[in-house]
Amino acid sequence: MLEFYRQMLLIRRFEEKAGQLYGLGLIGGFCHLYIGQEAVAVGLQSALEVGKDSVITGYRDHGHMLAYGIDPKLIMAELTGRAAGISRGKGGSMHMFSVDHRFYGGHGIVGAQVSLGAGLAFKHKYSGDGGVAMAYFGDGAANQGQVYESFNMAELWKLPIIFVIENNQYAMGTSVNRASAEDQLYRRGESFRIPGIQVDGMDVLAVRGAAEEAVAWVRAGKGPILLELKTYRYRGHSMSDPAKYRSRDEVQSVRDKSDPIDHLKKELEAAGVSEDDLRKLEKDIRAIVTEAADFAEQSPEPEPEELYTDVLVGQY
């Protein structure tokens, strides 16, 4: 439980820092924060095996990377576009990868990662490595056609994949029920015979429980499963979104009533974890985040020659 708390807090503080660096102009372009949704990545990925099970997601990817234990320094340096970044400054916030962790990105095109996830699952099955794929996407992405092409293939071929819809209620300025004929998104797999479960994505323990169930199903060779995580993003869609399509009260009331971190903190206190221990943890995390930010500020930019590397194999 303490580990869940630590990871969620790390994501929260990391994202707050990223927001600050963006405000200072150190991070450019598009940057989507995961604040509010921490319990989803942490709860789900804690049920996976790093290096064996693969994970793929969209552009709101910092949290999924941190939850997989990827070095915060390399992530932050990618956000600031530096040579030491995890994609050598060429990908930015939305496009980050880690072969060691079997983390397959970070994709800016809404919905595209879902088909790729089915491909990852195909390879798990093909090579019999016992791994499963987890493909995350948003409530908005759930309306892309290729998602359903992937559902069909995944069930048809009984692929080991957990489809995860992070339903944070909004796709940019559009709320779920203004864009979705079936807004109970866990039912979206029904006509493909893919079972779906709706989960409270603000409760990390509930998320973990659902993840265990899903992993067991998929590892047993029963084919894909769909999880809908009900969650909420506190910040705007990206750093440039003032979020005028919803009221301050709405955001505040979620924060007050169902913040995943506050919620777990209370449970920890009830379980007898001391105030001091929690304070120390907070301090350690702040140190990690500060170190990441310093690293990201001080690392040099990539050399101009980097523009032409990795376009095709070898020299170009």
Added chain:
Amino acid sequence: MTGESRTMNMIQAINSAIDVAMGRDEKIVVLGEDVGYFGGVFKATEGLQKKYGKTRVFDTPISECGIIGVAVGMATYGLRPVPEIQFADYIYPALDQLVSEAARLRYRSAGEYTAPITVRTPFGGGIFGGQTHSQSPEGIFTHVAGLKTVIPSNPYDAKGLLIAAIEDNDPVIFFEPKRIYNGPFDGHYDRPVQPWSKFAESAVPDGHYTVPLGKARVVREGNDVTVLAYGTMVHVAHSVIQETGVDAELVDLRTLVPLDIETVVESVKKTGRCMVVHEATKTSGFGAELSALVQEHCFHWLEAPVQRVTGWDTPYPHSLEWAYFPGPVRLTEAFKRVMQD
């Protein structure tokens, strides 16, 4: 009647174009991601849902292939949809509908059915957008027979061309250079951009007018070299011409298909030299077509090889944006090369 003129930036001009067109023709509908309630991420459709209602201006799910597909269907049965693709980088899921349906319907039905849609989409770089918010895919569309491709470079043209596109009876891809929505970016990224209000092209009539498709504009007359450009690069080229003092003739193409080949040829025959400028990658870019056409039509008049100044043949990078963008340094070098022989 065009009525009074007002000062508009490009977003306001585009908004006004749609407004004026919708007011005249109830067959026009606007659809896209966040275009209704929210008024579009760049605010190009702001206020239109309020004015024309939710049946004529409406939000869609994030489903580009579906958005264009239904727009083509609506158009075939008599509407004039103006779908927005939020960024040109997201147009690829809709390519199938654009290429295989919209572009070919007229041909394969021997003219019985057409798809008069106008796809508006912001494109181009210089905004730190990285791979998925910066691309210039115009060359993909100019390569498809059956589509028209339009790219304005200022508020006056944006409104006139957009109305012409909406009223046109064929499918048009209308690329909006988002870097110059608020003011003409001259390529000097370290200097603030002057707002449109300081430029004559921001005087935009309130009412209806068109700028015809297929007519280029000579932005500046000159004798020594012809520069062919469109969108943001018109302004980058213009400022480099002024800074270097080259006596260049600058042609803003305004529409790539149909292309105003006459204006191009006339200018190159006069100057004997030609330089083509675009942000898109070089290989198979629209510059290759322009350079081939110039060679075909003006071979005996050319005194030097046609120069192309373009984005590098790489994906659009996250860092190193200004090393990627074909800015003043590269243009200045190209002017030296083209004036050499």
